[in-house]
Amino acid sequence: MERNILKVVNMHVSFKTQTGRITAVRGVSFELNKGETLAIVGESGSGKSVTAKSIMRLLPKHNSEITKGDILYEDRSLLKLSIKKMQEIRGSEISMVFQDPMTSLNPTMKVGKQIMEGLQKHQNLSKTVAHKRALEMMKLVGIPSAEARLEDYPHQFSGGMRQRVVIAMALACNPKVLIADEPTTALDVTIQAQILDLMKDLQQKMDTAIILITHDLGVVANMADRVAVMYAGKIVEQGTLDEIFYNPQHPYTLGLLQSMPKLNEDRSKPLLPILGSPPDLATLGEGCAFAARCPHTMKVCHSFTPQDTVVEDKHTVACWLQDVRTPKEYLPETVVAVNSQ
Template identity: 75%
Template sequence: MDNHILEVSNLHVSFKTRNGEVPAVRGVNFSLKKGETLAIVGESGSGKSVTAKSIMQLLPKQNTIIPEGEIRYEGKDLLKFSKKEIQSIRGSDISMVFQDPMTSLNPTMKIGKQIMEGLSRHMNLTKKQARERAKEMLELVGIPNAEARLDAYPHQFSGGMRQRVVIAIALACNPKVLIADEPTTALDVTIQAQILRLMRGLQEKMDTAIILITHDLGVVANMADRVAVMYAGEVVEQGTLDEIFYRPQHPYTLGLLRSMPNLDAPRTEPLIPIPGSPPDPATLGTGCPFAARCPYTMKVCHDHNPDYTAVSGTQAVRCWLQDERTPDEHVPEVIRKGRQTSEIAADQAAIDAAGGVPV
């Protein structure tokens, strides 16, 4: 039985500009199960936030084009919903937490009223019931003296507290899916850790599925069950947390991991940056978009974009190094070794699913 609560299939999103149509998301596919966390990672401009806002239909209608694709929530394609139908889903079934709480909160409105607004609209509660629920949510996200704080304004809270309030608003109606777009980027490390613990705790209590949009691999390591790596509007690799961190199969994923500080490594070991910059989406050619920055590029990489290759039952990658026609000597050892480990893990999973090795 299919237990995916959200499925994004072949999603394409473009924007109308003075210079013509510019693609921002190109054929994105991923799914989300109830209660799991999927992290979508990549550099700025890779299409992460555009993908998230497409789900919520928060992109500007006047210059957004979605020529093909499906976003199915509980089996229904959200892209075919009317404005009224989307408004009934947004905030109640699917909620979003943004990067900067001060742009999410109304500075002229008391916090309690901002939480109660969604409760009154989606849960049909009386004013008294909505205020009581708002108080419960503030307590749930760790705001002290919640009753009095309902009558405070956003500027009377610290940055970390404001982010807690935004999370309280997002979770007030018990949504089944929470999209968190860089929810801790503007916070210091200590407050960031508190917010991540809070989100994990609330997820366990409410069994909410989370899509975590981030470029911070440390946050991913603490939160995610599965990871989708985006580059130039495409998902170039997907897998479980362990597969992506310990058996990366795309050179871009490998580059991201190599450029991340490792506290366990010797202090003299330098970080290895990814050379160059992401491509301009308006001038993308027919080849692999990472080819110009890839240390393992071949001629075919510049001419044709590869299809997805399944590395294991849970890991897939879009790279010519995975093509069976690519000679082994062209495949770097770190990727070849990871592929072999993934195959062993897949074989072991199949054996375990069958109840062990037959005797």
């Protein structure tokens, strides 16, 4: 059995707002193994990016707090590390690629210097060696005329090329974990495919574990080994790519898949949207957060929060429809028939 490199255990994250404290992440747990890709999917506001920034400890200090749980990297608690030690880990062992590359690049610095900066800080390389390594990374991520382009500023690159520079920066120190937060959302479809292929190629060469945060199930299908589906700050289903795509157990997961167009289906057939809107986390009470939008909602869904139920091996789902504790008289007839087979 492969040992995990990163483990998030029952993490809760809250924010102070004008209307009171809001819990944006509610009991999130998952594991990441060496060399694998875990995709975290869900609608905007489901807590995906907050989860990623919590791992990096990049949440704003003035209004946010990890109130419960732990984050273990190679069996070490990241939450117990000093700020200085955490700064040493960022970039060198755990790196992050953000959605908009311009938020990661300094517009006043040449890109070569920006790549070299991390190498000199984390690996204590000389300027000459760091320059050589930066050039290697620029070539590795497929930037033409790499040596000349080291002297260019971020605004002189296209969006796709800027994202390649950011990936080069993130992987320059050979991190063991790469967190990619919507890395291709701002790019057109052609460039998006190139960036995803680049990430897969670099992962194979460097054996880097990837946490891919996205709302695009097409990206997930091409990249992920395992998938965690988030809704309203909670992971509602988790399993391998095949388990999630071909045997979804949570109504929200099924809704996401049904709302995605498929090439092999009749294009005149309408897509099935998920009706309603995500809940207001400030007023979220007991029960299943998806209950108001779920086509199979039951009385128990509004009163008690569902816990994780093991479907098979590590395929888990938090839904009363699949919980063996749910009395049969509460279940829809179709669900009872399926469960009795």
